[in-house]
Amino acid sequence: MSLQKLALPLTLSILCFGCQARSLGMRLSYGHSSLGQSEPIAAPVSVPILTTSLKAAIEEVRVMRIKIERDDGINPKEYKEDLIDLENIVDKVYGDPKTVASVKSVVDGHQLALKFMQCDRAGGYNEMLQCRDNVLKKLFVKYPEFAAAVQDAIEGEELSYISAGLDRDAVLQAIWLEIAKDTDNLLVAVNMEPTLAANPSQQ
Known part of the structure; x- marks a missing residue:
């Protein structure tokens, strides 16, 4: 399933333990936004002159966006290798x-998303959660809207770890949206x- 198709129910899979009456999914969906359909962006007043190296970097960033939107997604190994090349x-x-x-x-942003994925290998359950929380703290600083949505999703819950x-996959979807x-x-x-995600397989 493509990320665009997952955009609407993006966080319907978010688990807020003890929340029986609240639909947390819509809280991280950012008003039904999708990876393939961002808010309209005003055209710049002037276009900067791009050096050859800058053009190459922008093209690689565009390619990375396409990869995270593929129907089969992107695995941590491929993500890491692509990020090394991009860096x-x-x-x-x-x-x-x-x-x-x-x-x-x-x-x-991609580096933080990868670190969040890599927390799966942090060892025990508590170590994994601690690792994810450490990454989330950095994401909260970088993406205030994401931070507000997460805080809203866990409001009223007593959790040792945010x-x-x-849900791990729903959080990744939200990070990639940002x-x-x-x-x-x-x-x-x-x-x-x-780069729109309407037909990622055709990119």
């Missing part, structure tokens, strides 16, 4: 400071069409 490109990038910062911000009240929005903002800012 090597971004480390050498130069050009318009604002655009470079936007590219690096998107990459930072992640204990959340990354997709940042990617679309970047692409529009450099006068490139946002």
Whole structure:
């Protein structure tokens, strides 16, 4: 199932233990937003001049967005390898400071998403939850809207770990939604069409 198809019921699978009467799914769906359909973005007043290295980095960011939207998703091993390649490109990038910062911000989001996935191998159950919570704290700083949605989802719950009240896959979907929005903002800012998820298999 593609991420676009999962967008509406994005967090219907979020588990808030003890919440019998609340539908938490809609709380992280951000008003029915989807990875393939971000909010309309205004065209930039001026388009920055892109260096060759910056163009290459932006294209790799676009490709990464396509991969997380594929019907079969992306596994941690592939994600890690792709991110290493992307980081090597971004480390050498130069050009318009604002655009470079936007590219690096998107990459930072992917790095946090991967770290959240890798918490599955943290050892015991408590270690896994502690690992996820550590990543969530960084995500809360980076994505305030995501933070507000999570806090709303677990409101009233007494949890030793925030992640204990959340479904792992639903959280990843929400993180990728934030990354997709940042990617679309970047692409529009450099006068490139946002990558839509309507037909990811055709990309």
